Amino acid sequence: MQSPMQWPSEGARRVPAAVYTDQELYEREQDRIFRGRTWNYVGLAAEVPAPGDFIQSYVGSTPVVLVRDREGELRVFVNRCTHRNAQVCHEPRGHAKVFTCPYHQWSFGLDGRLIGIPFRRGINGKGGMSSCFKAEEHNLEQLRVAERHGVVFASFSHDVEPLEAYLGPTILAYFDRVCDGRPLRVIGSMRHRVEANWKLQVENLKDPFHAALLHSFFVTFGIWRSDQETEVKVDELGRSSVLVSTASFKRATQEAVEQRPAASGDFRLEDASIIAHQREYEHGTGAILTIWPNLIILQQLNCLAMRHVRPDGPDACVKSWTFFGYESDTPELLEKRLLQANMLGPSGLVTIDDNEVLAISQAGARSAPDSAAVLEAGEGTGSADHMLTESAIRAFYQYYQKIME
Secondary structure, rough: OOOOOOOOOOOOEEEEEEEHHHHHHHHHHHHHHHHHOOOOOEEEEHHOOOOOEEEEEEEOOEEEEEEEEOOOOEEEEEEOOOOOOOOOOOOEEEOOOEEEOOOOOOOOOOOOOEEEEOOOOOEEOOOOOOOOOOHHOOOOOOOEEEOOOOOOEOOOOOOOOOOHHHHHHHHHHHHHHHHOOOOEEEEEEEEEOOOOOOHHHHHHHHOOOHHHOHHHHHHOOOOOOOOOOOOEEOOOOOOOOOEEOOOOOOOEEEEEEEEOOHHHHHOOOHHHHHOOOOOOOOOOOOEEEEEEEEEEEEOOOOOOEEEEEEEOOOOEEEEEEEEEOOOOOOHHHHHHHHHHHOOOOOOOOOHHHHHHHHHHHHHHHHHHHEEEEEEEOOOOOOOOOOOOOOOHHHHHHHHHHHOOO
């Protein structure tokens, strides 16, 4: 069996099965990627609008808390008491004045400072903390925070480049296309676990042509199909990319039927409002950003969502969806966003296909440890003006190899 650290000679045109299954490699990812020089999505500012509001999130496999402190500043700290490692925050979201560890009642302010220790001076002059104990050395571990247009990122690194430079001009343009500075409005959330490595989920959103084969709903009703205009744009380092497609909303062509026989049935929607589209952007009815390492910003028709892929061991991931719109949305547009969210999530008309096929892929990698995935569609690791390419996936793994050394 190949060492998990040895890549096939074909380079990024192959991905060894160990990349999806090896525990040692998974732990190395946590150190090199998620706790390295990386900006990690942790939530939306709209989820913590007032001082004391908080949500739990993750940076890789590390649990963190996003909170707005008393001065209104956004803070992110590791959800771990500095005394004996117990988590200090247990609710998924809420409002707090302090965070108190349930084990020994150490209390921390909204800025992460240690502000209370029971029996610090002992009882009746006996015991208590030692003379060398300094409370200021035991604050919660703080992460560096960056916010752009209401989207919040955090980093363990204090020398990571500014967020705008990290995204780069290509990705930043599409980021600002959706998150353009208008106040965001959270309209729903969901979460589900998938039996697949986190990178398989990221790959899936860098793969433009699977949607024209796997997703019968998209093919049948002209949402994402091989006979439509599609672009793949990859950033300079290869770590992030965007797929842009323009729906025709037309019934499947003969070419599409030949590629996907299920499209030949005389299927019609009794209520077509689920795909009713109100134009919001200059081009593309769908733009899917994958931002290194594990954020997907999805704009599909009028549905907008942050899709956070949390690693959960080498064989699984947890996908957290935050559906949003703008505070300025009309009631009619808000209704479209909510209705179209039914295409997504664990039982959606589209995502349910991905969940199943990614679990099958993970099982295949686990059963054949000497195998490698093949990425031969298209050429190179750059942008393309068509969908029949795996260039964005190759670019992702080229950068992955560099970071993982």
